[in-house]
Amino acid sequence: MSSNARVWGFLCLLAALLCAVARPSDLPAVSLVEAFAGGGVEYAEVTFTTAVEWARVRGARAQSSTEAGRWEEREVASWAALGGRPRQLRVMLAAGTPQAHTLLRVCVSLETGAGQPVRETCGQARWEREAAAELRRALDGLSRLPKTEREKSVLASVYMSRQQGSTVGSADISLVRSDAGARDVSYFVRLKRGSLAGMDPHHMEAGGMWRRSILMHRAERALVRKALRRGDWAGGAGALQELQSKWFAGHTVEVGVKLEGDASGVNRWLGLVDAGWGLQSTTRRVNLPDAPGWFRFRLLAAGVEAGREQARVKWGAGAALMIAPREQTAPIRRWEFTAEAVGRWLARPEWGRRGVRAWLQADAKAFFAGTGAMRYGLRLSLQRGALPPLFAPVNSVQLGFVAESAGAAE
Amino acid sequence: MAVASLTALVRVDASRDPFMTNPADLFERTFSNVGLDDNQMELLREELRLSLPCIAGDLAAHAADLDRAGLRIGSYAAFLHAALRAASYGD
Numbered sequence: 001m002s003s004n005a006r007v008w009g010f011l012c013l014l015a016a017l018l019c020a021v022a023r024p025s026d027l028p029a030v031s032l033v034e035a036f037a038g039g040g041v042e043y044a045e046v047t048f049t050t051a052v053e054w055a056r057v058r059g060a061r062a063q064s065s066t067e068a069g070r071w072e073e074r075e076v077a078s079w080a081a082l083g084g085r086p087r088q089l090r091v092m093l094a095a096g097t098p099q100a101h102t103l104l105r106v107c108v109s110l111e112t113g114a115g116q117p118v119r120e121t122c123g124q125a126r127w128e129r130e131a132a133a134e135l136r137r138a139l140d141g142l143s144r145l146p147k148t149e150r151e152k153s154v155l156a157s158v159y160m161s162r163q164q165g166s167t168v169g170s171a172d173i174s175l176v177r178s179d180a181g182a183r184d185v186s187y188f189v190r191l192k193r194g195s196l197a198g199m200d201p202h203h204m205e206a207g208g209m210w211r212r213s214i215l216m217h218r219a220e221r222a223l224v225r226k227a228l229r230r231g232d233w234a235g236g237a238g239a240l241q242e243l244q245s246k247w248f249a250g251h252t253v254e255v256g257v258k259l260e261g262d263a264s265g266v267n268r269w270l271g272l273v274d275a276g277w278g279l280q281s282t283t284r285r286v287n288l289p290d291a292p293g294w295f296r297f298r299l300l301a302a303g304v305e306a307g308r309e310q311a312r313v314k315w316g317a318g319a320a321l322m323i324a325p326r327e328q329t330a331p332i333r334r335w336e337f338t339a340e341a342v343g344r345w346l347a348r349p350e351w352g353r354r355g356v357r358a359w360l361q362a363d364a365k366a367f368f369a370g371t372g373a374m375r376y377g378l379r380l381s382l383q384r385g386a387l388p389p390l391f392a393p394v395n396s397v398q399l400g401f402v403a404e405s406a407g408a409a410e
Numbered sequence: 411m412a413v414a415s416l417t418a419l420v421r422v423d424a425s426r427d428p429f430m431t432n433p434a435d436l437f438e439r440t441f442s443n444v445g446l447d448d449n450q451m452e453l454l455r456e457e458l459r460l461s462l463p464c465i466a467g468d469l470a471a472h473a474a475d476l477d478r479a480g481l482r483i484g485s486y487a488a489f490l491h492a493a494l495r496a497a498s499y500g501d
Contacts, residue, residue: 036495038495039498051435080427080428081428082428082437083422083426083428083429083430083431084429084430084431084434084435084436084437084483085435085436085437085438085484086434086435086438087435087438088437131492131495131496131498132496134491134492134495134496135468135489135492135493135495135496137492138485138488138489138491138492138493139472139475139489141485141488141489142472142475142476142481142485142486142489143475176448178473178474178477179474183470183473184473211452213449213452213453213456214456215453215456215457215460218460221415221457221460222460224411224415225460225461228411228424233423233424233425234425236411236424237422237423237424237425240411240414240415240422243415244414244415244417244418249415249416249450249453250453250456252449252452280449280450280453282415282416282417282418282450283416283417283418283419283444283445283446283450284418285418285419294417294418294419294445296445296447296450298449320447322445
């Protein structure tokens with residue numbers, strides 16, 4: 001009897017202890033605090049681990065301290081949620097923190113549920129008093145992309161398939177990187193190769209490009225800015241809707257030099273000046289049933305490529321459509337359809353060819369798996385036409401696996 | 411507002427305090443997640459240059475870092491906030 005009582009007593013005590021320490025796994029907790037001071041304004045931005053229902057915030061308190069000193073209470077003037085940031089809260093302090101205080105601790109009280117006790121979660125930060133230091137930290141944050149996304153654009157598709165007992169391969173690589181020092185300048189390398197005749201464009205180009213984007217609809221944009229400055233939100237929203245309904249967002253002007261080659265045994269390399277003017281669309285919403293997405297395109301309205309013996313006029317267009325089924329268990333998580341077309345009129349004969357040479361590449365991709373840096377799926381690619389410098393005719397349909405760096409063509 | 415002017419995937423209701431966005435977690439997404447590509451990022455920077463002329467120099471100086479659709483919108487906003495603060499306080 002007495003041993004049964006001990007067992008039950010121990011179990012009750014264990015249950016009581018577990019109830020005391022147990023926490024719902026989805027309660028938000030402070031994960032980051034950033035403290036700012038300057039110009040007579042002091043505030044902290046508090047980031048939580050999950051989205052917070054702001055109606056559950058019951059209060060906030062703050063303390064500041066020197067490096068090795070005691071915490072002193074600071075008056076909290078107000079707190080407010082931030083638009084577009086469901087995990088962040090801004091806590092405004094009544095200014096007057098001593099300059100010698102370098103640390104700030106902020107605690108936020110949250111109601112955990114109807115009739116449940118209020119829980120407090122805290123975080124700590126260093127005061128950011130120097131705007132220059134804040135700017136350096138923000139720039140560090142911009143550069144903290146994964147390595148595969150640090151380049152301006154990386155798009156690499158390499159795939160293999162079996163055809164008639166032999167392995168067929170092709171590579172379609174585009175690498176673009178901005179110049180860190182010179183404004184609007186970028187460098188690029190592009191390669192399109194295949195292993196069989198009829199599917200090998202024999203195309204490689206590498207060079208540098210100066211590019212400037214120019215906004216369109218400046219009057220409408222000025223209306224939005226003026227409306228927001230005078231607090232006319234309705235007027236600003238109307239002007240913004242008008243902008244979103246426009247098809248085009250801006251012009252682009254490009255001037256550059258490139259080395260164009262066939263990257264094969266023919267070994268034909270050309271130095272060219274390349275210039276063009278184009279139009280960039282806005283991104284439009286696509287509303288398919290249970291599969292939202294977007295659509296955008298750009299036009300190369302006019303361009304020229306000129307070298308020692310080459311004179312070409314070019315034009316073209318590119319479009320991208322992305323659809324992501326809402327259903328989480330859908331086998332295909334993402335569909336992408338892209339098409340690029342360019343036409344070149346050869347004013348002077350090249351490699352025995354003149355007249356118009358066109359190129360069309362259309363891809364359909366279905367992604368079924370991915371990591372943070374890469375996406376994996378199937379790609380159906382249609383290539384038809386000819387590319388410089390050889391203008392070898394290509395007419396191929398290829399199906400294969402694709403591994404694509406994330407951040408490209410999303 | 412600058413992002414919303416380039417993509418229909420973003421809606422902003424600035425009549426409320428705090429302003430509301432659709433998607434609700436706009437600042438935690440990347441620009442590519444709301445349909446922008448690197449070409450459109452250049453237009454975004456141009457829009458911000460016109461909206462925030464006091465930090466036009468900072469926008470131009472860091473164009474290579476800013477013109478990337480893989481950036482998180484919140485990180486970009488933090489940069490704008492820091493640049494505006496530096497311009498306001500003359501630090």
